[in-house]
Amino acid sequence: VTPYPWLTTEPDGSFGIPFFVPDVSNGMHTVNVSDTSGNTATAPFVVPSPILTLTPDRTFESSIVTAQGVGFQPYTPILLYLEDITMTNMVDLMWMSQNLMSDEYGAFEYSFIVPVTKPGVYAVVAYQMPGPPPTELKKIASASLTIVDNSLVDVEVNVGSIHFRGEIAEFYVKTSFG
8 A cells, every 4th residue: 555644543543545456356355554653454355256247137039138247347348248249239349339338336237139049048248358459358257148939928917807988097017938
């Protein structure tokens, strides 16, 4: 930690200071602090693995899925692949759109259309581009996407029992697939 001559401790000896977490491996790390008088303190902190989630994580072809990631390197382009097929919109990719960038906290959200494919379980993988193009992609996180046969859709409609002429009726429709 860089010395901060302006930093003083509280009467009970405690202090707090924000610091930038360097590019370190995932897992448990220790911060060591010492002052000019030789007093020292240590504190553990965890650097978690990046996490990728899909909403929904079970769907059918040609539907929209939203990928959300946390724990990524801040302000870094993210590319998504379904197996070996890029899910990143080419316009976003060509212009290095803000849609592809993780924010200041290392989080992102990106929606894509599931391509026409056979039912099964597929890996959606998030890659980071650590440098300007062309650069090697770095695999960061993955999540499973289950694609089901969209011909097995159940529709359940609830409209109530009695309606009168001129009345506005509310219909509740529930869909599900197997």
